[in-house]
Amino acid sequence: MLDKSHKHVSCATCQARKKSLFSANFDENLSHLEEHKSCSYFKKNQPLFIEGSFPRGVYCLNQGKVKVFARGDEGKEQIIHIAKEGEIIGFRAMFSGDMYKVSATALEDANICFISKDDFLDMIDTNPTLRNGIMRELSKELGDRAVFITNMAQKSVRERLAAALIILDDVYSGEQINLTREDLANFVGTATETLIRLLKDLKEEGVIDIHTRKLEIIDKDKLMKIAGGR
Amino acid sequence: MLDKSHKHVSCATCQARKKSLFSANFDENLSHLEEHKSCSYFKKNQPLFIEGSFPRGVYCLNQGKVKVFARGDEGKEQIIHIAKEGEIIGFRAMFSGDMYKVSATALEDANICFISKDDFLDMIDTNPTLRNGIMRELSKELGDRAVFITNMAQKSVRERLAAALIILDDVYSGEQINLTREDLANFVGTATETLIRLLKDLKEEGVIDIHTRKLEIIDKDKLMKIAGGR
DNA sequence: ATAAAAAAATGACATACATCATCTTTCGTT
DNA sequence: AACGAAAGATGATGTATGTCATTTTTTTAT
Numbered sequence: 178m179l180d181k182s183h184k185h186v187s188c189a190t191c192q193a194r195k196k197s198l199f200s201a202n203f204d205e206n207l208s209h210l211e212e213h214k215s216c217s218y219f220k221k222n223q224p225l226f227i228e229g230s231f232p233r234g235v236y237c238l239n240q241g242k243v244k245v246f247a248r249g250d251e252g253k254e255q256i257i258h259i260a261k262e263g264e265i266i267g268f269r270a271m272f273s274g275d276m277y278k279v280s281a282t283a284l285e286d287a288n289i290c291f292i293s294k295d296d297f298l299d300m301i302d303t304n305p306t307l308r309n310g311i312m313r314e315l316s317k318e319l320g321d322r323a324v325f326i327t328n329m330a331q332k333s334v335r336e337r338l339a340a341a342l343i344i345l346d347d348v349y350s351g352e353q354i355n356l357t358r359e360d361l362a363n364f365v366g367t368a369t370e371t372l373i374r375l376l377k378d379l380k381e382e383g384v385i386d387i388h389t390r391k392l393e394i395i396d397k398d399k400l401m402k403i404a405g406g407r
Numbered sequence: 408m409l410d411k412s413h414k415h416v417s418c419a420t421c422q423a424r425k426k427s428l429f430s431a432n433f434d435e436n437l438s439h440l441e442e443h444k445s446c447s448y449f450k451k452n453q454p455l456f457i458e459g460s461f462p463r464g465v466y467c468l469n470q471g472k473v474k475v476f477a478r479g480d481e482g483k484e485q486i487i488h489i490a491k492e493g494e495i496i497g498f499r500a501m502f503s504g505d506m507y508k509v510s511a512t513a514l515e516d517a518n519i520c521f522i523s524k525d526d527f528l529d530m531i532d533t534n535p536t537l538r539n540g541i542m543r544e545l546s547k548e549l550g551d552r553a554v555f556i557t558n559m560a561q562k563s564v565r566e567r568l569a570a571a572l573i574i575l576d577d578v579y580s581g582e583q584i585n586l587t588r589e590d591l592a593n594f595v596g597t598a599t600e601t602l603i604r605l606l607k608d609l610k611e612e613g614v615i616d617i618h619t620r621k622l623e624i625i626d627k628d629k630l631m632k633i634a635g636g637r
Numbered sequence: 638a639t640a641a642a643a644a645a646a647t648g649a650c651a652t653a654c655a656t657c658a659t660c661t662t663t664c665g666t667t
Numbered sequence: 668a669a670c671g672a673a674a675g676a677t678g679a680t681g682t683a684t685g686t687c688a689t690t691t692t693t694t695t696a697t
Binding site: 247248249250251253255257269270271272273274275278279302305309311312313315316317318319320321322323324325326327328329330331332366405 | 477478479480481483485487499500501502503504505508509532535539541542543545546547548549550551552553554555556557558559560561562596597635
């Protein structure tokens with residue numbers, strides 16, 4: 178279980194960091210990062226930042242998943258991304274100069290480090306490797322979202338659900354997917370009831386198994402086939 | 408009418424440039440840009456680059472609009488963006504290191520300048536202003552796409568059409584919108600037939616006027632209302 | 638000017654999905 | 668352990684939108 182206090186995580190030993198943008202060629206900057214970051218414990222459902230506010234810094238996920246979502250006109254959430262350990266989130270709005278277009282909320286109890294805007298921009302300016310990493314990340318996400326938009330526009334809900342499960346299987350690194358039906362529906366872009374029915378179908382087809390809230394993927398190949406063409 | 412030859416456009420006098428990322432604090436770099444760019448004439452429907460290929464450089468639109476689109480599993484186009492004069496396109500994949508996730512095609516006869524990958528990356532490295540502009544642009548687009556995804560997931564086709572027309576009114580800077588019904592449908596994310604019917608509805612409601620292929624916006628306020636809530 | 642090709646328009650029809658209402662199960666708190 | 672609240676599940680119903688087929692209009696090329 179996670180320590181409930183403000184646990185200070187050392188960047189030097191942080192496992193999550195090694196998979197992050199702070200990984201390569203970063204040894205000489207580690208102490209700087211170490212000094213300027215602060216760690217906090219986020220309870221499940223606690224927001225990191227909220228759409229419409231201005232960014233104060235970036236968040237580095239040490240432990241726990243975070244949903245990144247926008248709200249439609251009726252307030253319904255559309256989950257854009259589910260971030261896992263090692264990811265750095267919230268930097269988009271720091272470069273665009275405008276407010277957050279999305280919100281981020283902890284999906285489970287989490288350990289998250291914070292680096293202030295000034296410190297982060299400083300590091301970007303002085304560290305070309307980090308900067309290139311950020312630019313690569315921005316670009317990669319931009320490509321991902323083009324695909325996301327296309328899937329939204331052209332795939333059926335069933336296909337999108339299959340695609341979402343494949344993505345989530347990776348996010349949860351083989352662990353069982355642990356999301357409320359509502360969050361899953363808001364990721365796929367459908368009504369909760371529809372999602373529940375389609376999950377049941379997939380279960381009956383032997384593609385997944387449902388353990389109450391947790392979803393286990395049984396037949397990934399079939400899932401990919403469903404997600405793919407018609 | 409546009410000159411059909413390889414017209415060399417001078418960056419110094421290029422009107423489009425002034426609205427572009429190459430605008431601010433760029434005087435001392437103008438000659439460099441001038442030397443390293445090449446101009447070409449693109450015929451309507453001529454591709455600039457194609458999904459799956461690797462980027463060779465960036466394209467700077469001097470005259471003429473360009474559609475940026477992805478293809479779904481069945482090959483159907485999903486238009487992600489319609490670029491107008493002054494925009495620079497195709498740089499995403501240069502930073503991500505991977506292939507284009509989208510294609511770009513001239514929507515009309517166009518004058519487009521090209522800057523090779525090496526030259527462009529060079530400029531990025533040595534010119535912080537340009538670099539920041541690029542980062543701002545990447546970030547802004549990323550935010551736009553979060554909204555795009557949300558609209559796709561939550562709005563009706565009619566609402567999306569209204570939203571698209573508002574965007575296009577800006578792209579065409581008050582000129583009449585000039586797109587095939589199919590392209591418009593592929594931007595809105597719907598079937599061509601559905602789009603045609605909804606356009607007719609809007610016309611009957613006095614919101615737009617249809618001059619064969621060209622669309623004129625009559626009542627923008629009403630359009631915004633339709634695009635907005637329910 | 639005319640033919641051929643592409644785009645636009647219209648109608649008929651089928652269905653995937655949203656919505657609303659209700660019920661059951663699970664979870665979190667005291 | 669027990670209560671209330673949240674999450675999950677199921678059924679009934681309506682409709683927005685996709686699909687297919689055909690016709691009309693516009694554009695392009697010879």
